[in-house]
Amino acid sequence: MNRFSRRNFLKSALAATGGVLVSTPLQAMTRPDLPSEVSFPHGVASGDPLQDAVILWTRALPAASTQSGVPIKITWELARDEEFAEVLRRGTAETSAGRDYTIKIDVQGLEPDTTYYYRFVGAAEQSQVGRTKTLPTGGVEQVKLAVFSCSNYPAGYFNAYALAARRGDWDAVLHLGDYIYEYSADGYATERAAEIGRALPADNAGEILSLGDYRKRYALYRTDAGLQALHAAAPFIAVWDDHEISNDTWKGGAENHSAEEGDFFARRAAAIQAYYEWLPIRPPMGETKPQIYRSFQFGDLVDLHMLDTRVIGRDEQLQFSTYLGEDGSFDGRGFGTALANPNRTLLGPTQRNWLAQTLEQSDGHWQLLGQQVLMGKMHLPAEIMMSFYSRGEKPDPTPELVQLKMTSLKGEPLSETQRARLQQLVPYNLDAWDGYAVEREALYRHIAEQGKNLVVVAGDTHNAWCNQLKDDSGRQIGLEFATPSVTSPGMESYLQLDEPSARELAQGMSVLIDDLQYCNLHQRGFMALTFNREEVQAEWIFVDNVDSTEFGEAGSHRMVHRPA
Secondary structure (H helix, E strand, C coil): CCHHHHHHHHHHHHCCCCCEEEECHHHCCCCCCCCCCEECCCCEEEECCCCCEEEEEEECEECCCCCCCCCEEEEEEEECCCCCCCEEEEEEEEECHHHCCEEEEEEECCCCCCEEEEEEECCCCECCCEEEECCCCCCCCCEEEEEECCCCHHHCCCHHHHHHHHHCCCCEEEECCCCCCCCCCCCCCCCCHHHHCCCCCHHHCCCCCCHHHHHHHHHHHCCCHHHHHHHHHCCEEECCCCCCCCCCEECCEECCCCHHHCCHHHHHHHHHHHHHHHCCCCCCCCCCCCCCCEEEEECCCEEEEECCCCCCCCCCCCCHHHHECCCCCECHHHHHHHHCCCCCCCCCHHHHHHHHHHHHHCCCCEEEEECCCCCCCCEEEHHHHHHHHCCCCCCCCHHHHHHHHHHHHCCCCCCHHHHHHHHCEEECCCCCHHHHHHHHHHHHHHHHHHCCCEEEEECCCCCEEEEEEECCCCCEEEEEEECCCCCCCCHHHHCCCCHHHHHHHHHHHHHHCCCEEEEECCCCEEEEEEECCCCEEEEEEEECCCCCCCCCEEEEEEEEECCC
16 A cells, blocks of 8 residues: 555544444455445545545435334445445445435455446436546556536536536546535526526525535535536545635635524534545544645656645635725835735644655655646736726726737837836735735745656646746646636626636736746636656636536647646
């Protein structure tokens, strides 16, 4: 057993609760107890694959005739073929209302780099068949990952999941958070929900606050055919972002949580419990702990480190509005002082130390950080940001500034005033790593000292991005690829842009932001990453609509990164 799988296994064993049934080879082919009358309306899933183990998941709803409070039992099977002619493992699992009738089985003693099929069986009904895969060992020539973020049910159908499921050749699916959204039926991105058949049901139409609320929201999302198809097609490796709890969560609260809604930490505990119940995840420190960061090893090719930039360590976000005067002036000195605070943290000291030690010990050809928010420096001229925060009271200076930057890039002279307009930069998104710049610089320095080939993936913004990751001296540390959302509206919605205008803004931002290599500000979809020895290829794949389950592919964009 390699170091990552052994470490995760030991942590899981030491922190074990009653939530996960562990199956070892000694339990192979035992005679199961008689299963209960159940149905499987939420499909199947697998996740957190190791070289010798994987989590299998389902939800088994009892028949209406089942006595309340009585646990139910189902049979599970693992085979090498879809027809289950060669069943390798068979056992019984039990669940109850105390786990929302979810079931997780940690199947161990498996072969590396092997495809398996699994299913769950009740007295009269069986689940769909799921496909999963263990991680490889030794020399690996290629790893293919699908990357997702931000699936908002009222905003549309999860066609990006369905499109990825059709390919069916993924080593794993990375989900970077916002698997669900907490808003009410009249909240964010719900304007067309009723029209397209995605309105929240009456019994879950309020903002979700309690354990029961979160469970019902997961149950609703898991009725989406595209999401069920992808879960059945490949193992997931997932982390949460903020909307699994509440918008703009930080370690002590959230933007979308008020005192009238009760204790924030009680809400967070309910959200985390529901997440662990509904996702095929092996919690590193047990199912009552909010620590979710962990590592996976794809042979000697890719070491994947999944981070939490949201819940356990993050200091509260800075707000531009705090530094705006009544006359619209911006307190740049005060803002700069706050941003340069050496104690501000996104990861927290415990996770930061874990990451530093893990990177030192990792010897994979590629080091991949799976995390939620943009890491690259997304700095725009200050007057663009002030125009945005003035809510349209000032004209948009972006086209004029793009022209000035193009003039500068051509080597043509600018006046002192023009240069100042281009050089007065501020980060556009303080909820991202740009709001925690000192900690980012320390991370860059550590990675550079280790000489690692770094790739970072991010979600959260709902748009597609590619950034060079450079430290303050201009030294390139790695490359960042960010996935578009599954359904959540992006920058084109916030700024009320039509498609031509969104394309024009994307081109302009690529000119104004030095480290930005690519962006798409108007399409939904997902991202595919393919690693080999020489390079990593990113492909952004877009769907043509999210308003109907009848959809097609709306093009793609590819970029290749080869380390120096």
